[in-house]
Amino acid sequence: MSSVIQVQRAASLSRMLAWEDVKQAYRRSAIGPFWITASMGVQIATMSVVFGIIFKTPLFDYLPFLATSIILWGFISSTVVEGCMAFINAEAMIKQLDLSFFVHTFRVVIKNFITLGHNFILIPLVMLVMLHPVGWQAILFIPGLVVVLANLSWMVVILGMISARFRDVPQTIQAAMTIIYFITPVMWQPSLVPAGASHWLLGLNPFYHLLQLLRLPFLSGVPTLENWLLSLGFAIAGWLVTIVTFNKFGKRIAFWV
Amino acid sequence: MSHIIFDSVGVDFPIFNANGRSLTSRVLEVATGGRLDKDPSGHVLVRSLQDLNFEISNGERVGLLGHNGAGKSTLLRVLSRVYHPQAGKAKIEGRITSLIDISLGINPEATGRENIFLRGRLLGLSKPEIEQKFDEIVAFSELGEFIEMPVRTYSTGMHLRLAFAVSTVVKPEILLMDEWLSVGDESFMHKAEARLTALVDSAQILVIASHSRDLIEKTCTRAIWLEHGQIKMDGTASAVSAAYFG
Numbered sequence: 001m002s003s004v005i006q007v008q009r010a011a012s013l014s015r016m017l018a019w020e021d022v023k024q025a026y027r028r029s030a031i032g033p034f035w036i037t038a039s040m041g042v043q044i045a046t047m048s049v050v051f052g053i054i055f056k057t058p059l060f061d062y063l064p065f066l067a068t069s070i071i072l073w074g075f076i077s078s079t080v081v082e083g084c085m086a087f088i089n090a091e092a093m094i095k096q097l098d099l100s101f102f103v104h105t106f107r108v109v110i111k112n113f114i115t116l117g118h119n120f121i122l123i124p125l126v127m128l129v130m131l132h133p134v135g136w137q138a139i140l141f142i143p144g145l146v147v148v149l150a151n152l153s154w155m156v157v158i159l160g161m162i163s164a165r166f167r168d169v170p171q172t173i174q175a176a177m178t179i180i181y182f183i184t185p186v187m188w189q190p191s192l193v194p195a196g197a198s199h200w201l202l203g204l205n206p207f208y209h210l211l212q213l214l215r216l217p218f219l220s221g222v223p224t225l226e227n228w229l230l231s232l233g234f235a236i237a238g239w240l241v242t243i244v245t246f247n248k249f250g251k252r253i254a255f256w257v
Numbered sequence: 258m259s260h261i262i263f264d265s266v267g268v269d270f271p272i273f274n275a276n277g278r279s280l281t282s283r284v285l286e287v288a289t290g291g292r293l294d295k296d297p298s299g300h301v302l303v304r305s306l307q308d309l310n311f312e313i314s315n316g317e318r319v320g321l322l323g324h325n326g327a328g329k330s331t332l333l334r335v336l337s338r339v340y341h342p343q344a345g346k347a348k349i350e351g352r353i354t355s356l357i358d359i360s361l362g363i364n365p366e367a368t369g370r371e372n373i374f375l376r377g378r379l380l381g382l383s384k385p386e387i388e389q390k391f392d393e394i395v396a397f398s399e400l401g402e403f404i405e406m407p408v409r410t411y412s413t414g415m416h417l418r419l420a421f422a423v424s425t426v427v428k429p430e431i432l433l434m435d436e437w438l439s440v441g442d443e444s445f446m447h448k449a450e451a452r453l454t455a456l457v458d459s460a461q462i463l464v465i466a467s468h469s470r471d472l473i474e475k476t477c478t479r480a481i482w483l484e485h486g487q488i489k490m491d492g493t494a495s496a497v498s499a500a501y502f503g
Binding site: 009012013016020023024027028092093094095096097098165251254255256 | 270271273334337338339340341353355357358361362364366367374375378379381383384
């Protein structure tokens with residue numbers, strides 16, 4: 001079988017499995033996967049009221065920021081956390097079928113992408129209600145998304161491998177993502193960071209750059225050259241490390257799960 | 258044309274105990290300066306298969322004999338290209354169809370219809386191929402209207418009939434099985450028997466692990482007797498089964 005057909009098979013198989021994962025969580029419920037949208041909507045509404053009061057920012061300014069940030073951060077964070085289980089959860093399949101390992105990692109990325117799709121509906125809704133203008137630069141979301149997906153894809157492969165071998169890693173990553181959530185400007189605006197500290201707190205945090213690529217296009221801003229270059233560099237370096245690791249240990253995954 | 262060549266194949270199974278599997282023990286090893294390095298890698302290796310040499314050519318029907326833990330399942334997994342041997346070379350030419358767990362991929366919450374597609378896709382069929390065979394699968398499984406119901410509402414027999422009906426529509430080159438599949442009640446069993454026999458006959462190579470003398474002597478042309486991960490005997494089905502079953 002030619003490798004093009006194999007890649008196509010793997011892609012379509014992982015797409016089917018990802019949809020199955022989304023449906024599975026909401027079978028027998030009346031509104032189905034729109035629970036994703038509904039619970040995200042309620043979360044954003046509550047948080048924006050509370051933090052709007054605490055930070056004393058006007059709602060029409062804060063709500064669009066918070067809505068885009070939480071939705072897009074949720075996508076990044078849950079892909080990373082679920083990525084740790086990519087191979088562990090696929091044990092039965094791995095031990096019986098000679099499938100490409102990318103079926104299992106793409107499955108996680110696509111599943112989270114579908115979830116993002118459900119939440120994404122809220123962004124134009126919030127913009128509309130808050131009368132927040134969205135300009136031409138919104139189109140930059142698409143290349144930004146490509147770069148973020150390139151990054152998440154390697155993270156899932158390598159985290160999935162390490163987690164299959166060392167079973168403490170999923171818990172560690174989950175805890176780490178909670179910490180990163182607080183040190184990354186998701187709930188609070190980056191402009192609140194004093195100029196002197198911003199290099200350390202924001203510049204060195206790759207997740208900050210990834211998040212900027214996704215959300216700035218909706219917030220009447222344009223991602224900086226620094227955002228683009230660091231995110232791209234992170235993707236290239238990450239894939240290099242992942243490919244080397246996978247070539248060395250990929251054949252051991254079936255023994256680890 | 259399918260072909261299998263094993264050249265001194267060995268498979269070691271790493272057993273990670275609670276300590277070996279956690280990252281901290283790795284870190285501690287370094288921190289304690291190797292004083293606890295009686296077992297430096299920190300895990301036990303089970304030698305599951307050792308120095309296997311054999312060749313299976315197109316048309317052969319091979320039975321795997323051996324007691325529990327002799328390495329039959331591990332060998333089937335190497336043949337499925339799931340386990341890559343650490344030692345030697347396993348050359349496997351041909352498309353693999355594994356009927357070791359015919360329920361793999363079946364989701365109890367999904368309907369029979371959805372599961373036909375799920376299971377079929379995992380067997381390597383494309384969507385149009387499944388659509389084309391869909392009616393035949395439903396007819397064979399005798400599920401009727403139940404095909405639109407979630408599989409969790411099925412009886413065990415219905416569940417197995419569905420899994421069997423989908424799993425046997427493939428056209429295998431190399432067919433791997435762990436014991437003969439027998440499903441359903443009296444009347445279904447005959448039908449299933451005929452279908453499975455036809456499937457086995459159409460395969461270019463069959464490798465089946467079994468504890469049944471009857472099956473080995475009836476279905477296989479050749480048998481391999483495994484003991485402690487090594488080949489104890491390799492010969493015609495009748496000769497090996499006579500020696501094994503005594």
